[in-house]
Amino acid sequence: MTPEQSxxxxxxxxxxxxxxxxxxxxxxxxxxxxxxxxxxxxxSAVKKIAIDEMKHAEEFAERIKDIDGSQEPTAEIxxxxxxxxEADTIFLFDTEEERTTMxxxxxxxxxxxENNDAVSATLFEKIxxxxxxxxxYFDDTATHIKxxxxxxxxxxxxxxxx
Ligand SMILES: [Fe+2]
Ligand SMILES: [Fe+2]
Numbered sequence: 001m002t003p004e005q006s007x008x009x010x011x012x013x014x015x016x017x018x019x020x021x022x023x024x025x026x027x028x029x030x031x032x033x034x035x036x037x038x039x040x041x042x043x044s045a046v047k048k049i050a051i052d053e054m055k056h057a058e059e060f061a062e063r064i065k066d067i068d069g070s071q072e073p074t075a076e077i078x079x080x081x082x083x084x085x086e087a088d089t090i091f092l093f094d095t096e097e098e099r100t101t102m103x104x105x106x107x108x109x110x111x112x113x114e115n116n117d118a119v120s121a122t123l124f125e126k127i128x129x130x131x132x133x134x135x136x137y138f139d140d141t142a143t144h145i146k147x148x149x150x151x152x153x154x155x156x157x158x159x160x161x162x
Contacts, residue, residue, distance in 0.1 A: 005115035006067050012108040013060045013067075013120060016127075018078035019101060020057035024050050026081045026097070030090050039087055039156040042141070046090075049134050056127050063120055087153060091142035098135035102128050 001009065027050035034043035061073035085093060109124035144152045 001067070001116050005117065008115045009112050009117045009120050010064055010067060010071060012111050013064050014074040014076075015078070016105060016108055016124070017057050017060040017064075017074050018076045019104065020053045020060065021075070022078045022081060023053040023097065023101070024057065025077065027053065027094070029081055029083055030085060030094070033085065034087060034090070037087065039153065041156040042087065045137065045141075046094075049137070052130060052134065056130070059123060059127065063123055067117075067120075087156075088145050091138050091145060094138040095135060095142055098131050098138060101131050102135065105131065 027046050031043050031047040031050060034046060064071050064073045082093070105124045105128045109121045109128070112118070112121035112124060
């Protein structure tokens with residue numbers, strides 16, 4: 001890669017890292033709320049997804065360091081988190097977050113290829129697959145809450161919130 005190409009790729013890797021940092025905080029905030037409301041199963045599933053996002057944030061940082069060891073990966077968060085969401089809004093909200101993330105990461109993968117960086121493009125594609133799994137879980141859960149409401153939520157109280 002030329003210096004210009006490296007700069008373009010690092011820019012999208014940092015944008016993606018900032019999105020992951022926001023997702024971590026957003027999902028952990030939801031985890032605490034769901035645990036407080038005694039939805040232990042939902043709380044622990046959301047926390048597991050937050051941990052996936054931590055791995056993504058780290059994978060983007062490692063790729064930045066591989067391209068240019070002098071770069072410090074961003075610690076910025078992409079926007080503000082929303083606090084105090086209820087179970088019936090959390091899963092619809094998160095479904096849209098994951099949808100937006102997949103659209104963005106497809107654009108970023110394309111930018112990586114245009115700048116001769118197949119390794120970063122492949123990293124984006126691997127992570128898109130994992131965001132698809134998150135999307136599926138959030139979308140299924142939102143559908144259950146919409147269709148079954150309280151009878152579904154009442155079944156989420158067992159399990160641990162950790
Ligand atoms: Fe992610
Ligand atoms: Fe995700």
